[in-house]
Amino acid sequence: MKHQEIDTFSEVLAADVKEAVRAGSASGVSKRREILAADFPDANAIRELAGQIKQHTLEHLDTYLEQAEQKMRANGIQVHFAWDGNSAKEQILEIIQQRKARTICKSKSMASEEIELNDFLTEKGYDMVETDLGEFILQLDEDHPSHVVKPIIHKNRRQIAKTFEKHGLGEYNDEPEVITQRARKHLRQKYLQGEVTMTGGNFISAESGRMVIVTNEGNSRFGLAGAKCHIALIGIEKLVPTDRDLGVMLNLLGRSATGQQLTVYTEFISGPRSESQPEGPEEMHVILFNNNRTEVLASDCREILRCIRCGACMNVCPVYRQSSGHAYRSVYPGPLGAVLSPLLAGKAGYPELADLPKASSLCGACQEVCPVNIPIPDLLLRLRNKAKTEHADKAAIGTPDMTLWSELATHPKVWRTAMKSANLLNGLPYDMMPIAPLRAWTRQRTLPKWQGGKFRNWMKEHQKERNHER
Amino acid sequence: MSDDRSRIFAAIREALQPLQSAGKASPYPDYEVGQLTSLPRLGAEESWQAFARNLAAVNGHAYEKIEECAAFLQEHGVTEGYCDPELIDRLREGLGSAFTLHPEFDRASLERYSFGITKASGIIVESGTIILKDRGTSNRLGALAPWVHVAVLTEEAPIFSTMSEALAELGDDPNVIWVTGPSKTADVEGILIEGVHGPGQQLCLHLS
Missing domain, CATH: 3.40.50.10420 (NagB/RpiA/CoA transferase-like)
Structure with missing residues (x-):
């Protein structure tokens, strides 16, 4: 599978640079926490x-x-x-x-x-x-x-x-x-x-x-x-x-x-x-x-303009720490940059940076430390949506094909059948999983037992009972 | 450019129009400045003591006696420097004969001045901050370029308890600078080094 540019950058990053970035950002995180708590x-x-x-x-x-x-x-x-x-x-x-x-x-x-x-x-x-x-x-x-x-x-x-x-x-x-x-x-x-x-x-x-x-x-x-x-x-x-x-x-x-x-x-x-x-x-x-700040102001990500450039979000970000600031290919790195850089790039520059909002596990640490409380995870999701709807190719790199999923999720009947028939998976050895990403996933993890259809049945019963009670 | 100005304002108004016309623009929050004060830093001591503690926390030094200040300078081998001409007479005796005080700052011989003495326009207790105002500072370079800066707090200069109080009294001076400790950097591997462009030693002398 092809990787996102930021992942590739991180993979080949020299060990001493990685260590310098990790140590530098980690010390920023603890100093910030200590002084705010003390004061x-x-x-x-x-x-x-x-x-x-x-x-x-x-x-x-x-x-x-x-x-x-x-x-x-x-x-x-x-x-x-x-x-x-x-x-x-x-x-x-x-x-x-x-x-x-x-x-x-x-x-x-x-x-x-x-x-x-x-x-x-x-x-x-x-x-x-x-x-x-x-x-x-x-x-x-x-x-x-x-x-x-x-x-x-x-x-x-x-x-x-x-x-x-x-x-x-x-x-x-x-x-x-x-x-x-x-x-x-x-x-x-x-x-x-x-x-x-x-x-x-x-x-x-x-x-x-x-x-x-x-x-x-x-x-x-x-x-x-x-x-x-x-x-x-x-x-x-x-x-x-x-x-x-x-x-x-x-x-x-x-x-x-x-x-x-x-x-x-x-x-x-x-x-x-x-x-x-x-x-x-x-x-x-x-x-x-x-x-391009007025374009950001007109967008559904205007909260990012609150930023006072303290860098706390990059210090705390697991992706920034692993990949360093240059991996973001723009002036503003880290979670701030993942939101701001593609937007400031304007219409012409946007497609080139459309992958940056993917550079996050959405753990939310960036918002927790943000001095102006910017909902960065929400903004990253809005930008991922923008990339999808505008068909920005860069953002799609390394994303598993979701066609099957979207077919299922938009056809209730097929969905019901699929949920029930997937019970067959319970008897199947992991190596024989029919869907590639699932196979990769189960290489290191154990799947809980599939319970396809059970919730639906319970819900039906439950609703009947409630109607009866009324 | 005036064209750029109108373009920017038009774009801002266009961006905000849907919010503002729907009455959804965020209101200005109501708040008290009290919550912005760090009570542990403010402490319970007398204000000069608390200021000295906070200045020491950022590696600065506070003195109430000219002689103590002179001892510090001698200990650090700095004996020739710039001094605000209005302060020279008051300080000369206390400093003693070991010091050469220049009432003019000559930029051509920057390295001649190993210390600079100028007036403080006030202090902030909570943060150990020295306030320098342009009208109170006899020479910007004199307060910045030498290795040691002595800010002299005279009787008429205000002592603010908190940053919020000091902010409310910025006044009409075109350049107010809050100095909180010596100049410093941690750019190289996060290691703290003092005395980058400004003083490596920051002192405050309280005359009363």
């Missing part, structure tokens, strides 16, 4: 609340987006809208050209990964510098993140040390401390050179027009101290109604992502630097971008 008597209630706030925001996105736009403009931010990746890239290029910039420092941003911004600007001759340690290493390796929070979860220190050696960042040394110090030294020079700093954004409060960026390393803070121009690329779904709501999200984001009560640097930015401040951007742009 709150009912963490679930907060998770559900956060989900309700985000769902409400999405379902009134027109109002909140307009409110945020007005507030941001009033705060001195230049607000732009980008329908898709190309539009976002062109608008970013235009700002960079106006600033006559050569070096652009970028703080970790999944939105920029979506539109492959680094490649675009590098081709145009700009010095694009990733400043998050993990993203910096990925850039040197011409690699891509495999986790939304721990981008190099798939790499070990020896690989990183070799990369640094190859790129002239010192002799081979695989001590994490040394690696970090070398990156620190190298990147601070870039921060001071950079004319423009690019960031993503974790949240925008519609009430105040404040955007929030969180980092542990301080990379966005350094970028916003070094450069004179700030461009933030933010998806239109990143809104919350009020500043107060930011508290709900921030209390969950750090704990869910890395087991921290708060990420080290939580920045609330509502405009260019103050007049008294000698360092930092004198000009600030926010690009609100769509890139």
